[in-house]
Amino acid sequence: MTNEQLINQYKQFLIVERNAASYTVDHYIADVRQFNQFLTQQVINNFNDVSYSEVRLFLTELYKTGLSRISASRKLSSLRTFYHYLEKEGIVEHNPIQYVSMPKKDKKIPQFFYAEELEQLFTIEDCSTPFGQRNQAIIELLYATGVRVSELVKINVSQVDFSLGTILVHGKGNKERFVPFGVYAQDAVKLYLEESRPQLLQKGGEITTDRLLINHRGAPLTDEGVRYILNDMMNRASLTSSIHPHKLRHTFATHLLNAGADMRSVQEMLGHESLSSTQIYTHVTKDYLQNIYKNAHPRA
Structure with missing residues (x-):
């Protein structure tokens, strides 16, 4: 062979x-x-x-x-x-x-969005159009749940529970976890499901799918499709920093830890098998807290 x-x-x-x-x-x-x-x-x-x-x-x-x-x-x-x-x-x-020993990895602090940058992204879409409503649902979900883009595109409509405010996510190794999502994301997804998704399905003709996110042909949206949408939103928002789905995942984790969430809970929501994978975000939060201290303390 x-x-x-x-x-x-x-x-x-x-x-x-x-x-x-x-x-x-x-x-x-x-x-x-x-x-x-x-x-x-x-x-x-x-x-x-x-x-x-x-x-x-x-x-x-x-x-x-x-x-x-x-x-x-x-x-x-x-x-x-x-x-x-x-x-x-x-x-x-x-x-x-x-x-062969594994090369020592360069320690890189995860990049994340600041509140002002997120606000520009969240207000860039025209939510009166089908694609605007779908794109708004995408970015709200990525930030609200911290899911990987590969997990996002696999979410089915039946896995979204509005009554509990949770989504069943199939992660790496087909492991399942329930992730909460807040009212902004819920409102965006509801609007998309009620108005946009039925219109996009009609364009697909005989295409039928339970996948939550679909493209202009009514077929399931792909990883590449999500990345294209995010890059387009970034360009229209005129932001100088780059965007990728993982940056929103980093932002999700960083903002939760900055607000006092415990690391075990964040680990579970991210779907990390090891706590060490989540601990990298503590570097970000330490820098954040240090800056707050220097700017706020009279004798800092």
């Missing part, structure tokens, strides 16, 4: 057995294919012939291109998971990745 055939077999394993998100699968396979291309250049045609030296050389070549430590760490993690699969299937006799 060729390396490319093994990669395709691994891809099916991720989709069927691991039930991995399409975004995760694409990244894993892209990383493995990049490594395979490097091996071809080194005249190595079998994953079983790879040694520790080749893996180190691969990382060195990545660093030469200016790749960040966090990106290199992600690629190494992808290869480690791939070789673990090959070992389990009896395809390779040893795992050269296990001897």
